[in-house]
Amino acid sequence: xxxxxxxxxxxxxxxxxxxxxxxxxxxxxxxxxxxxxxxxxxxxxxxxxxxxxxxxxxxxxxxxxxxxxxxxxxxxxxxxxxxxxxxxxxxxxxxxxxxxxxxxxxxxxxxxxxxxxxxxxxxxxxxxxxxxxxxxxxxxxxxxxxxxxxxxxxxxxxxxxxxxxxxxxxxxxxxxxxxxxxxxxxxxxxxxxxxxxxxxxxxxxxxxxxxxxxxxxxxxxxxxxxxxxxxxxxxxxxxxxxxxxxxxxxxxxxxxxxx
Numbered sequence: 001x002x003x004x005x006x007x008x009x010x011x012x013x014x015x016x017x018x019x020x021x022x023x024x025x026x027x028x029x030x031x032x033x034x035x036x037x038x039x040x041x042x043x044x045x046x047x048x049x050x051x052x053x054x055x056x057x058x059x060x061x062x063x064x065x066x067x068x069x070x071x072x073x074x075x076x077x078x079x080x081x082x083x084x085x086x087x088x089x090x091x092x093x094x095x096x097x098x099x100x101x102x103x104x105x106x107x108x109x110x111x112x113x114x115x116x117x118x119x120x121x122x123x124x125x126x127x128x129x130x131x132x133x134x135x136x137x138x139x140x141x142x143x144x145x146x147x148x149x150x151x152x153x154x155x156x157x158x159x160x161x162x163x164x165x166x167x168x169x170x171x172x173x174x175x176x177x178x179x180x181x182x183x184x185x186x187x188x189x190x191x192x193x194x195x196x197x198x199x200x201x202x203x204x205x206x207x208x209x210x211x212x213x214x215x216x217x218x219x220x221x222x223x224x225x226x227x228x229x230x231x232x233x234x235x236x237x238x239x240x241x242x243x244x245x246x247x248x249x250x251x252x253x254x255x256x257x258x259x
Contacts, residue, residue, distance in 0.1 A: 039124055040081075043124055044078060047111075050106050050108055051072070051107050052069065052070050053069045053077050053081045053107070054067070054133060055084065056101075056103050056131075057088040057101075058102070059097035061097055061212055062212060063097055063212055064209060064210050065088035065092060065207075066134045066207070066208055067081065067207045067208075068203070068205060069081055069205045070203070070204045070205065074205055074224060080221075080222070080223050080224060087221075089102070102117035105133075113127075114127040167224050167225055167226075170222045172221070173188050173189060173191075173219055173232075174188065174217070175188045175216065176216040177215045177216070182214065183213070183214065185212050185213075187235075187238050188234070189206055189207070189235040189236075190206060190220065190234055191235070192205045192206065192225070192230055193230065193231050193232070194228050207221040228257070228258055229255055230255060231251065231254075233252065234250045235247075235248075235249050236250075
């Protein structure tokens with residue numbers, strides 16, 4: 001489940017004492033009702049062997065923004081997950097889309113537990129039936145003559161130059177129609193891949209979104225990484241205004257090293 005070579009598609013221990021500044025504004029029908037996020041570290045740590053964290057924010061129009069972090073390769077996965085969740089909710093509301101559901105899932109070996117945000121209390125509540133992974137694979141080929149521009153996913157360090165260094169990196173992927181035209185649906189995923197055992201199959205972190213009736217889908221994230229060799233990749237898929245499908249996968253070189 002956690003070692004996929006390719007993720008994205010249409011239907012896309014812990015530092016517990018330093019998260020006070022990372023509270024997420026709860027949103028219901030576009031209105032804030034309090035803050036959430038402070039209870040997530042304890043909830044995720046309530047079971048032993050946390051290996052992965054996923055979150056998904058779903059809008060009333062079925063748009064979704066999601067993120068994934070591996071707790072081995074990411075040095076502060078809970079902090080990064082709460083930050084990503086905060087940004088996803090803000091992106092949704094900034095685009096005048098009311099948030100209808102927020103779910104965070106912790107994976108523990110072969111089992112996983114999901115927590116859904118209660119908009120009235122601002123707290124996360126355990127779901128009786130955890131959701132499956134929000135990540136999925138795509139296999140279709142891009143049709144010739146597609147009128148979409150897919151940006152090679154980039155990466156810079158938090159210092160702002162073009163050569164990643166240190167432990168924290170900023171990565172992104174972008175898709176935009178050309179000429180500008182609203183597409184039925186656009187799905188964009190930015191990924192960080194780690195070089196392990198002579199392959200790039202390990203994915204420490206990724207962020208993505210499926211948006212409806214848009215002309216652009218830009219996804220970015222910041223993640224703190226353990227030592228290793230990395231590169232960024234991107235997945236793009238969706239349907240154009242005429243209903244035809246497109247999909248593509250980009251690999252961004254050069255690779256870089258976190259020491």
